[in-house]
Amino acid sequence: MDIQQHIAERAIAGASALYEVSLDAKDLVISETKQEIEGDYTLVVFPLVRHSKKSPEATAEQLGEWICGDSDHLDSYSVVKGFLNFTLAPGSWSTILVDLLDTDLDAPSGIQSKALVEFSSPNTNKPLHLGHVRNILLGWSMTKILEATGHEVVTTQIANDRGIAICKSMVAWRQFADGATPESTGTKGDHFVGNYYVRFEKEFAQEYLDWQSSEEASALLSSQSADAQADPAKYWKDYKNQYFNQHSTLGAQAKEMLLRWEADDSATRDLWRQMNGWVYSGFDQTYETMGVSFDQIYYESDTYLLGKEIVAEGLDRGIFYRKDDGSVWVDLTDEGLDHKIVLRSDGTSVYITQDLGTAEQRYTDHAAKRMIYTVANEQDYHFQVLFAILKKFDKPYADGLYHLSYGMVDLPTGRMKTREGTVVDADDLIEEIKQAVIKNSEEKGGLHELDASQRSDIQHRIAMAAIKFFILKVNAKKRMIFDPSESVDLHGHTGPYVQNAYVRIQSILRRYGTETLSAVSADYALLDIEKRLLMTISSWKDTLTAAARTYDPSLIANFSYQLAKEYHRFYHDAPILKATDEEKGFRVRLSQMVAKYLAYSFELLGIDMPDRM
RNA sequence: GGCUGCGUAGCUCAACUGGAUAGAGCACUUGACUACGAAUCAAGAGGUUGCAGGUUCGAAUCCUGCCGCGGUCACCA
Secondary structure, three states, X not given: OOHHHHHHHHHHHHHHHHHOOOOOHHHOEEEEOOXXXXXXXXXXXXXXXXXXXXXXXXXXXXXXXXXXXXXXXXEEEEEEOOEEEEEEOHHHHHHHHHHHHHOOOOOOOOOOEEEEEEOOOOEOOOOXXXXXXXXXXXXXXXXXXXXXXXXXXXXXXXXXXXXHHHHHHHHHHHHHOOOOOHHHHOOOHHXXXXXXXXXXXXXXXXXXXXXXXXXXXXXXXXXXXXXXXXXHHHHHHHHHHHHHHHOOHHXXXXXXXXXXXXXXXXXXXXXXHHHHHHHHXXXXXXXXXXXXXXXXXXXXXXXXXXXXXXXXXXXXXXXXXXXXXXXXXXXXXXXXXXXEEEEOOOOXXXXXXXXXXXXXXXXXXXOOOXXXXXXXXXXXXXXXXXXXXXXXXXXXOHHHEEEEEEOOEEEXXXXXXXXXXXXXXXXXXXXXXXXXXXXXXHHHOOOOOOOHHHHHHHHHHHHHHHHHHHHHOOOOOOOEEOOHHHHOOOOOOOHHHHHHHHXXXXXXXXXXXXXXXXXXXXXXXXXXXXXXXXXHHHOHHHHHHHHHHOOOOHHHHHHHHHHHHHHHHHHHHOOOOOOOHXXXXXXXXXXXXXXXXXXXXXXXXXXXXXXXX
């Protein structure tokens, strides 16, 4: 039985009988009654006074009288200003409990559809960092949430495995590694390759600095404006790209590497495959640690030439136009956007060309009408353009495209910067939190009787809960600040706090079992905190459907936290040990149910529960 | 500068999408473990929701204008 729905139905009937007006459920605002006020659920009557033509208080009185008059579930009401507060009949609570015990936790939408969720999508020249962590956690959680709402989900990513960046790593490795490998150095593959990328940048910076004192450089500088000559440091900073392309030896080597790659030179391809292979094995390790997996990985090296047929089709259909220089454009000014290039004058692809082709490819492969792209909000404009174009093509999947845009992760000191070495490495971060958990866990000593592998499994679960919850509790759209010292906190509004509630319940269930519990009578009188637990659990389906609708895992995280918090209080206020048989029957059942909802909501966040901690 | 997102307790975040006296955690002060796990609970203090107008019975939420902070405006990806 859904109490809120019951109230809505009674209110609609009441309004119809009293004021001869036909209302819809969405015209009514029904919420849980505020803590300090008498009652369980509240109907806001302000919107109804224009129909009743009475004061808010009088309307609430009249409606309350009518609604309670003939309801088995609503015992009494009280009016505070325009708020009509209902108190449930004692018997309703056990009905609610029984109903909840019978209900599944998922919420199939009815419209079964297939969805493809893209997340992670790293470059293959360096390891994953904190930004990827947020991306991965969001993508994975959305996958779980969509599955829970009745979708079949394919997880995917596009590995950005080609281009100048990986060529830099290749050049540096060839020049400086002397045949070293991840195995020979005992380095995780993605870090190994990343080290050579950093090495390249370092050598290049030195080369550039040396060059700045050459005759060629001073001749160049003296031919510049007075402004430039007054501030050479700034001038050289701005000139860096040009230097890379026109003067640099290392730059030339990297560009040559890229050309040979594009010409399918076999030695180059072999080296490229080898280095990417190292990176992938490193990534796989991190993904496994994080507990995520991909059904299909697309590689940019396969897809970077896609999309040209779409460009041709777009020209035919007049969706695109060609400029005199041969480049192809789309006019999106009627969408409030701009003109955007979709093919270079030399006929080669730009970023969006590939994305058009890749979208088509994915639809061919999976026939998913919904495709979710988990990408940071710096690319908001790009996705607006991409989706607008696909809409112009009337693609069958055009309406199901969604950019799961999330805010950047900043440090307390500001934005992460590669150059300043402030990028937080994903593996390092996980390790740091794990160490904090281990230290804490050893001090508490609760896991001493377990063997080492069980202990380490639980510590891993706690550490991952800490980091995942820390990130997922924040609304995806918002830029968030990641304070490392705060992320290792295991108290308060954290993942381990929620796990602790679950663990306490497991302990209770081990002790009392559930098979010989006494029955609970219909008029069993609940404590306030017990009612609150039932009300919170009753709101689960709304939370789940809202999370799916708004692509927002933080709603799930906040639900689990609220439930855990209420349970901790219940645990303190409602002892089972010295309870009557009936109380014990109720409280153990309630605990068991709370555990089920805690575990399920955490599952949707991609977090595992431990049985003890 | 155009477009776009965001400004809530000292800090990190909420606020059922327009409802009651804006809630949590961290940090700070104080109290609760000799029977279910203290990774817990309870109490205290902390706010002109960036500023100014407007709409409404009612605004952190919607509209307008400022101020501040990001992002984006490449034949880069």
